[in-house]
Amino acid sequence: MDSVASASRHCALLFSCVNFMVLASADQKNISATVGESVTLPCRAPDNSIRAIVWSRPDLEPKYILLYRDKQIDPEEQHPYFKDRVDLQDRQMKDGDVSLMMKNVMIFDSGTYECQVFMKGPNQRKRTADYITIINLTVVPVKKNITAGETVVLPCQAPNTNSNPNTVVEWSRADLKPKYVLLYCDKQFVPDHQHPSFKNRVDLQDRQMKDGDVSLILKNVTTEDSGTYECSVKIKTNCRKRANLDNDVISSITLSVVDPPGQPGGDTEDGSVGLKVGLSVFGILVLVVGVVVGFVIFKNTKEQKK
Known part of the structure; x- marks a missing residue:
């Protein structure tokens, strides 16, 4: 009887699992x-x-x-x-x-x-x-397009940052070495390991992190700033130790920076690439050729008079 009851229980359990899976x-x-x-x-x-x-x-x-x-x-x-x-x-x-x-x-x-x-x-x-x-x-991730020379805000919203003073905010780009764009801890910036191209160009939109706003301000962007930026937030007691930060990405933004209109490599106002620059170079060439031809004609005329 015990074996029969045990078999019945196993059968019922198996049926329950199969029913759940279906x-x-x-x-x-x-x-x-x-x-x-x-x-x-x-x-x-x-x-x-x-x-x-x-x-x-x-x-x-x-x-x-x-x-x-x-x-x-x-x-x-x-x-x-x-x-x-x-x-x-x-x-x-x-x-x-x-x-x-x-x-x-x-x-x-x-x-x-x-x-x-x-x-x-x-x-x-x-x-x-x-x-x-x-x-x-x-x-x-969010995708943002921006023109070189402008300022861009990369959004990141973290929950419950107001409740703990040990909140660490990290912005990074995995394709760079060092990869760190900004590190904020103990209510101050930590410049250690920050990529040199971002020094004096980045800041938090709100250093008080009100309502969890840890968005990044990036000033005077260049085409070299194109890439994917990751925002990580962690509660830590030691800002120098960063072993557990890497897996806490909460926001990811892909930034694409293009040259401003009318600049070399950029689009002109009518949508063509470098058209105005090309016309200027052509005009200079015409002027040079005209001067050379005029000089040759003047020289030949003078020799004929002699």
Whole structure:
């Protein structure tokens, strides 16, 4: 009897796992967004008799993005990067809509999200969800085009920077050596390892980092500034130690810098490349040829008179 019961339990467990895999596979969705945008991750239950909702990302610790139970959002176990950035699209959950709204998405937000819905019923203590939706979110870098000589602001918004004085802000470009564009720690800039081309040309838009604004100001840009810039934010106690910063990229901006109109290598006002310069050179050549021809004619005439 024990073997039969054990076999039955294993069979039931196997059926439950297979059922979960089929359900999860059937409800998978792929969504793309650009850094700084707001995005909605869809999830729906068949009706509004919902007991609890769990939005999570298994690759994070803690993994919870949003917990909704007892008719309110529970912030206790929520991952800190999502505080004040996520909410239910409809807290009334009309027609079973339990979609997640996420503001100001970052590179860090790329990943696989799970929506689990627990329904009201006689078995209120069950641990398995009644409905599950899987969302694969991909956040892509911002692209900016700018003309050489101008000033550009590269946006980056970090959560909860006001609450901790040990916030470290790092801007970098992986294609450079050294790669660091700006390092800000202990409310001051750290010039160690900064690439020399950015000295005295970069600053934070708000050194107080109000509302998490850690955007970078880059002045007097040149074509050499073209590239992909990454913004990282970390809570640390030692600004000189940087071992854990590299994997905390929250914003990525691809900057393209072009020469100003009318300059060598740049576009002219009518869209042609270097047309005015070409015409000027042609005019000089015509003038030189005219002078030479005039001199030859004058010399021949003088010799004929002799």
